[in-house]
Amino acid sequence: MENDVIRICGQYPENFEKLEIASNPDFIFVNDQSYPQVKVFDVEENYVFVNSFTECEHYVTGGWNFDPIFNYEILLQSRLTILISFLYFGYLLFKKMKKATF
Amino acid sequence: MIKNKYFLKSLFLLTLILLPWFNSDYTDSIKPAQLGTEDTSFYEINPCKVGFSEYLGVDFQSTYQDHYFFRYNDYSSINCFGKVSGIALFKNTFYISIGTNSFVNIILQSVFWLTLISFIKKDNSKEIRPKFYKSSHILTAIFLLFSINAEQRFYEGMFYIFDFDDYKSYGVLFLLLFVIVGIILEIFVPRTKKLFNYVPFVFLLIGTYSGFNLNFYAIPLLFYGISSILQLQNKKLNIIYIFFILIWINNASNSYSFYPDKLRGFTNSSYSISSITYWSIFVILLINGIVYLIKKSSDSFNFDSFKKNYSIASIIIFSIGILGANFPVFNIFNYYYFGQQKYGVRETNPFITDIFNNNVKIPWRGFYPSSESIGEFYGILICLIAFTFIQGKKISKLEICGVVTSMLGLYFANNKTVFLLVVLIVITLIFTKFNLSILKKTLLVIVFLTILIFIFGYSNLTYPYEFSSSALYEQAVKYQDPSMTSSALSYFVNITNEDGAMLSILSFFGYISYLLNRSELWGIFIARYNPDTLEFMFGSGPLTLGQHYGQIRINEPGSLLLPHSSLLSLLIYIGLVGVVIIFGFLLYNLYKNKDSFNIFGSLMVFYLITNLIKSDSINYLPSFIFFSTLLFIFTTINDYSIFQQNDDV
Numbered sequence: 001m002e003n004d005v006i007r008i009c010g011q012y013p014e015n016f017e018k019l020e021i022a023s024n025p026d027f028i029f030v031n032d033q034s035y036p037q038v039k040v041f042d043v044e045e046n047y048v049f050v051n052s053f054t055e056c057e058h059y060v061t062g063g064w065n066f067d068p069i070f071n072y073e074i075l076l077q078s079r080l081t082i083l084i085s086f087l088y089f090g091y092l093l094f095k096k097m098k099k100a101t102f
Numbered sequence: 103m104i105k106n107k108y109f110l111k112s113l114f115l116l117t118l119i120l121l122p123w124f125n126s127d128y129t130d131s132i133k134p135a136q137l138g139t140e141d142t143s144f145y146e147i148n149p150c151k152v153g154f155s156e157y158l159g160v161d162f163q164s165t166y167q168d169h170y171f172f173r174y175n176d177y178s179s180i181n182c183f184g185k186v187s188g189i190a191l192f193k194n195t196f197y198i199s200i201g202t203n204s205f206v207n208i209i210l211q212s213v214f215w216l217t218l219i220s221f222i223k224k225d226n227s228k229e230i231r232p233k234f235y236k237s238s239h240i241l242t243a244i245f246l247l248f249s250i251n252a253e254q255r256f257y258e259g260m261f262y263i264f265d266f267d268d269y270k271s272y273g274v275l276f277l278l279l280f281v282i283v284g285i286i287l288e289i290f291v292p293r294t295k296k297l298f299n300y301v302p303f304v305f306l307l308i309g310t311y312s313g314f315n316l317n318f319y320a321i322p323l324l325f326y327g328i329s330s331i332l333q334l335q336n337k338k339l340n341i342i343y344i345f346f347i348l349i350w351i352n353n354a355s356n357s358y359s360f361y362p363d364k365l366r367g368f369t370n371s372s373y374s375i376s377s378i379t380y381w382s383i384f385v386i387l388l389i390n391g392i393v394y395l396i397k398k399s400s401d402s403f404n405f406d407s408f409k410k411n412y413s414i415a416s417i418i419i420f421s422i423g424i425l426g427a428n429f430p431v432f433n434i435f436n437y438y439y440f441g442q443q444k445y446g447v448r449e450t451n452p453f454i455t456d457i458f459n460n461n462v463k464i465p466w467r468g469f470y471p472s473s474e475s476i477g478e479f480y481g482i483l484i485c486l487i488a489f490t491f492i493q494g495k496k497i498s499k500l501e502i503c504g505v506v507t508s509m510l511g512l513y514f515a516n517n518k519t520v521f522l523l524v525v526l527i528v529i530t531l532i533f534t535k536f537n538l539s540i541l542k543k544t545l546l547v548i549v550f551l552t553i554l555i556f557i558f559g560y561s562n563l564t565y566p567y568e569f570s571s572s573a574l575y576e577q578a579v580k581y582q583d584p585s586m587t588s589s590a591l592s593y594f595v596n597i598t599n600e601d602g603a604m605l606s607i608l609s610f611f612g613y614i615s616y617l618l619n620r621s622e623l624w625g626i627f628i629a630r631y632n633p634d635t636l637e638f639m640f641g642s643g644p645l646t647l648g649q650h651y652g653q654i655r656i657n658e659p660g661s662l663l664l665p666h667s668s669l670l671s672l673l674i675y676i677g678l679v680g681v682v683i684i685f686g687f688l689l690y691n692l693y694k695n696k697d698s699f700n701i702f703g704s705l706m707v708f709y710l711i712t713n714l715i716k717s718d719s720i721n722y723l724p725s726f727i728f729f730s731t732l733l734f735i736f737t738t739i740n741d742y743s744i745f746q747q748n749d750d751v
Contacts, residue, residue: 003265003267003268007265069263070263072179072181073180073181073262073263076180077180080180080206080278081205081274081277081278084278084281085277085278085281091288092284
């Protein structure tokens with residue numbers, strides 16, 4: 001999960017302390033002017049904009065760690081690998097069968 | 103049937119060249135905009151929306167006008183492959199970025215190169231399949247996977263999305279590499295015996311993967327290297343080498359990174375324990391692989407076939423160099439489909455001279471990343487064909503074309519040493535072959551001396567020795583940063599203040615550097631070279647320049663300037679002990695085989711060694727493969743009557 005936080009929200013700030021947000025229903029996130037706005041997604045590709053590292057970290061650790069671009073790319077990489085593997089192993093099988101036949 | 107097969111393969115090649123650049127969503131409403139004005143906003147708003155072919159369709163002038171530069175951006179998504187990922191305007195020149203993806207590149211480029219290699223007929227003999235085939239295959243894939251991890255910093259900038267900390271990512275990559283290695287072996291192995299005569303093509307099909315610090319030829323060589331080691335071949339060499347590896351790894355306490363630039367595919371991009379481990383093993387596997395291949399395939403060596411292929415390679419390299427310089431679209435396709443480490447030169451006039459420096463010819467490298475190395479390549483072909491001609495054998499039209507383009511290429515590359523060596527070799531061959539009168543002999547000597555004086559410059563030869571020999575020292579001091587001094591320069595300064603035998607040796611070295619026009623480059627090397635005693639003796643690790651370029655700050659001219667001496671590169675890599683071992687081994691082989699090569703063989707060995715001393719050729723994989731193959735032929739193989747003159751056979 002820590003890797004996801006770094007990938008989506010950026011590096012942890014120095015002396016970062018995780019606040020008890022879930023147990024505090026009145027908690028309000030304070031905008032960090034120096035933090036560039038980040039769009040985070042859940043698994044259904046709903047999204048929210050977060051305006052501070054604390055808010056981003058809270059969302060990401062809470063399951064809003066879905067990155068459509070990342071996942072789409074990983075999907076394409078996997079498909080590409082599977083396709084070429086299929087062709088290669090298929091060829092090996094074909095060669096073996098041909099050898100066995102003749 | 104065979105013709106049909108070749109036709110299908112050619113069609114497949116054409117498809118591989120054209121199809122990837124048609125990748126685009128043709129159903130969307132985004133239509134490509136023409137450049138031509140200074141407005142690039144359309145492509146800034148719509149990155150990866152327009153296919154490269156779509157763009158060329160509306161802006162065809164970009165294929166031939168000299169103010170367009172196409173460049174690949176390997177850090178793009180798979181979806182963006184073959185599309186315009188951005189355009190920038192700088193000083194009235196358009197820089198058009200074409201999206202490519204490292205994962206797609208390794209597949210597409212491998213398939214393209216393998217299809218070309220598949221035109222060579224197979225050898226169906228059974229002994230061609232090396233022992234430990236499967237284990238070597240798996241180990242090669244694992245080793246390549248290790249390279250990704252070892253050079254993480256380099257690949258972070260090349261892989262669009264890859265989680266270097268996640269083992270699952272490595273799993274997918276391993277499968278991909280395993281399959282790529284498998285496909286390469288399927289094509290390579292049955293043709294192993296026939297590849298020897300095609301070695302000159304490594305200068306044309308350079309084989310560097312876009313987005314990788316890896317070369318295509320390294321893969322089968324690593325495979326053969328692993329197989330050779332598993333068969334316990336070259337035991338002495340491997341045991342000595344393990345001793346070196348331990349020292350290199352032990353020395354790697356600091357970390358430096360190195361931008362590979364034109365050395366990509368054959369250089370360590372960082373100085374760290376893992377990358378040094380990788381490159382150390384890489385080099386020994388490569389050497390084992392080359393030795394294994396030469397032993398297996400040298401029997402099929404055919405001088406005429408070799409020259410024919412050499413001539414074809416030379417003509418194509420020359421031609422596509424000219425095309426790439428004049429047409430931006432050729433420039434970018436050359437890079438991808440020939441696997442260049444660096445884009446071909448964009449200077450359209452190969453005759454260009456420096457008007458601010460007495461109209462001295464500016465080297466024009468054309469297609470190859472180094473003008474020096476390509477000059478050496480052309481020079482060897484001229485020597486081989488001159489040798490054939492002097493022997494009274496027929497020269498084919500193809501060889502005539504090859505020698506003419508090589509002469510032009512050599513002139514454009516402006517490699518004066520090669521030119522001088524070629525003249526020396528030709529004159530010596532004429533001397534030994536024909537019974538010339540004293541007058542003719544004198545004339546030839548005068549011709550050679552005139553060329554020698556012309557190349558070195560009359561004024562350079564007339565300067566006092568004290569002046570010429572101190573040029574190296576002065577250049578080293580000039581580039582020294584006042585805040586830090588390298589250990590080599592400190593030593594140089596101390597020696598200069600004393601008057602001993604070492605000063606005489608260094609002065610002579612300085613004089614040679616002056617004559618070879620290397621004072622500045624070797625001076626920069628001294629200003630940078632900062633080994634401790636152990637590093638001086640054993641080096642920093644093979645193909646590892648990170649420490650050399652990162653440790654000492656100097657007042658450098660800016661761009662990457664290599665030492666311009668393979669000997670100095672070797673000194674960085676394997677230290678004095680390594681250099682002595684290599685040269686000792688070479689001399690031993692020369693002595694052992696002294697009866698098997700005649701004057702031509704000796705001259706060619708002299709040619710190769712002279713060039714290794716004054717050029718960076720050892721740092722380019724094609725040059726490394728080609729020159730080590732030639733050196734092996736000239737020094738090791740006893741029954742090479744092919745290189746002997748008719749009288750001796």
